[in-house]
Amino acid sequence: xxxxxxxxxxxxxxxxVIQRATAIVMAVYTLIFLVVIGSVGPxxxxxxxxxxxxxxxxxxxxxxxxxxxxxxxxxxxDIWMDYIKPDGLRLLLMIATAAVLVGYAxxxxxxxxxx
Amino acid sequence: MxxxxxxxxxxxxxxxxxxxxxxxxxxxxxxxxxxxxxxxxLPFLLWLxxxxxxxxxxxxxxxxxxxxxxxxxxLLGLIWFYMHHxxxxxxxxxxxxxxxxxxxxxxxxSKIVFGVSIALTxxxxxxxxx
Numbered sequence: 001x002x003x004x005x006x007x008x009x010x011x012x013x014x015x016x017v018i019q020r021a022t023a024i025v026m027a028v029y030t031l032i033f034l035v036v037i038g039s040v041g042p043x044x045x046x047x048x049x050x051x052x053x054x055x056x057x058x059x060x061x062x063x064x065x066x067x068x069x070x071x072x073x074x075x076x077x078d079i080w081m082d083y084i085k086p087d088g089l090r091l092l093l094m095i096a097t098a099a100v101l102v103g104y105a106x107x108x109x110x111x112x113x114x115x
Numbered sequence: 116m117x118x119x120x121x122x123x124x125x126x127x128x129x130x131x132x133x134x135x136x137x138x139x140x141x142x143x144x145x146x147x148x149x150x151x152x153x154x155x156x157l158p159f160l161l162w163l164x165x166x167x168x169x170x171x172x173x174x175x176x177x178x179x180x181x182x183x184x185x186x187x188x189x190l191l192g193l194i195w196f197y198m199h200h201x202x203x204x205x206x207x208x209x210x211x212x213x214x215x216x217x218x219x220x221x222x223x224x225s226k227i228v229f230g231v232s233i234a235l236t237x238x239x240x241x242x243x244x245x
Contacts, residue, residue, distance in 0.1 A: 020211065023204050030201055034239065041243060042167055042181075045174035052168065072157070075150045104157055111165045 019074045022067035029064040058112055065108040069101040138225040146203040149196035156193060181244070191240045198232040198239070 036057070042048045052058055076097045084090040128134065136144065153160075166177035180186055206224050209215055215224050 020208060023208065027201060027205065037239075037243060042177075045167075045171045048174070049168055072150070072154050075147075076154055079147065079151060100157075104161060107161055107165070111161070111168055114169070 015074050019071060022071040025067040026064055026071065029060055032060060052112065062109065062112055066105060069105050073098060073101050137222070139221050142203050142225045142228055145199055149200045153193065153196055153200065160193070187244050190244060191236065194240050194243070195232065195236040198235045199228070202228040202232040
């Protein structure tokens with residue numbers, strides 16, 4: 001029987017840092033995106049697609065999506081941990097959340113690199 | 116010492132209708148709700164992005180959907196949720212750095228978050244949706 005107190009031992013520190021790091025990445029991307037749609041909105045297909053065809057925007061958008069999905073994982077997991085008390089249901093919801101987010105990541109890559 | 120702190124009985128009031136949240140508390144719960152709603156609508160948003168990016172035909176369908184009055188209202192709501200989450204998130208990053216932790220600054224910064232996020236929503240909403 002290990003008898004220790006789960007306080008002050010950095011539990012969750014890594015996720016706390018990643019939540020903030022991904023937030024900063026998304027915040028910077030949001031500013032870039034606002035400038036971009038300020039000049040070229042989604043008015044015609046060709047100009048809109050060309051926005052994401054350049055290697056910088058494609059990379060930045062990819063980085064945004066990966067940050068978004070990791071950030072969402074931490075946030076939604078926190079919501080399950082706060083409100084869902086039965087362990088089995090909580091685990092099920094966490095697995096479902098992780099599964100759809102991994103799926104979304106594949107989907108986002110496909111959208112960005114299909115053309 | 117730590118054990119005593121853990122076992123200590125604290126008073127609890129979870130009668131939601133009688134709780135009057137201060138402004139930073141309202142900001143906080145909208146931060147959580149907006150994050151959850153944005154997560155739930157990710158498939159719709161990814162589908163919209165995919166339609167806008169795939170071919171002229173899917174782009175036409177994207178335009179049609181995005182110009183539907185009901186969808187425009189939903190998108191405007193989502194833009195507000197995104198902008199609120201964005202501005203409140205920046206406020207939390209500053210709080211992490213111990214900027215503005217006293218009560219007066221916390222209330223002031225909450226007001227700024229609401230003002231800026233609503234202004235950004237109107238600007239971006241008009242630019243993108245109309």
